[in-house]
Amino acid sequence: MYLLRILHYQFTWTGRQKILLTPANNIEMEKDNAILIPGQRIRPPGNNEIVLQLLTELYGLKSSSITELNAYDDRNYHVICEESHTNPHITILNKHGYVLKIVNSLDSQKKHVIDAQNEMLIFLNEQSISCPLPVKTIHGLYHTLVKLNVDGCTESYAVKLLVYRPGELLSRMPITGELLRHVGNFTAKLSNVLMTFSHPAYNDHKTLWMLSSVPELRQFTFAVKSAAERELAHQVILAFEEDVLQVTSQLEQGMIHGDLNEQNLVISSNGREIAAVIDFGDSHRTCLIFDLAITLCYMILQTGDVAMGKHVVEGYQNVKRLTDLEKKILKVTVCARICQSLVMGAYSHLYDPQNEYLLNTQKSGWTLLKKLWPLPKDEVLRNWGLMN
16 A cells, blocks of 8 residues: 655655656756766666556546557556546547656656657647647646656656557558558658757757767677677778768758657558657757668668668658768668667667567667678669669
8 A cells, every 4th residue: 555645746655666756847957968878777667556656646547458568768558548537638538548658767857858859749740740649747747757766776757648649550560662652751741840840958969869879889889799790880880970970061950750660650550651650759850861761770670671671762752852962871871770779779688688679670680781781882772762
């Protein structure tokens, strides 16, 4: 049994787990430029009991079903809620449920970035881009800082509730050229819409998952067991530094999603269209071409075929034409993202071996990288329909 004490919107439970909830507006310490360092463990603890408490005390909701979703460093739970609730900010309960997100301890320190992500989601919904929509707490906040004390370990985590967008993840769908063209088309349309969005929190925002952070991967390659694969990773990192990071000032800049992968694209029931895009935790301001490179990385990983990237590029170029410089750096940038996913997946799995989701890219990623990396740039561009 948990004892509850209410004082100035602060809640304390005592028992096997202790949770201290603090309004987000009262966060004292912010580290907007904090970046993951080797050995740092940032994933929140989580279980259904914690989820039920957070839903009740923060959102005035009662859950009839809780399902944990795949996540890298955060905890995400799909919750279906009962009709009766005490949240004055919810007028119509979403029949498809909500996602309760417990943000990792590193990103939870970045209040302004969390605010910016919420504003972006609201903006995109207003622009008819289907994506999760933030839900206010009973106190009118879009997120709350929560201090979890579980098994003697105490950390603070931001908690958010988002409207769940139904559909099938792309990872579960048959991959066709038509679907990949829709993915490329959507990537370009999203970039165009985000050109009209800005927020000062993104001006200096840095994370290890940005492509501009690829040089930082050198600190984490020790997690890759194979010496040959470590050497390959270092080759890719060096080429990205020399061929891409030296020319970023010449590339079109704007906001990007930052992680358009097979787990973050929701497909319609007919298997042909993008029903929604989810997980904007890696959104940031950078070179627009990076979103296409990230999308290409995951789509060719999903198909296991470098040549299938031509469908993604074709769909993208139907909306947004690539410049000669963007074409020139595309292969190296795609390889850098594959490398980033492989190295960070291996590293994260060392500290969270129960999370099999971290090994998704490992299954086929090294094979694909070893196939793509030696190919001449012109051959890759021809495969992707970017050269005659």
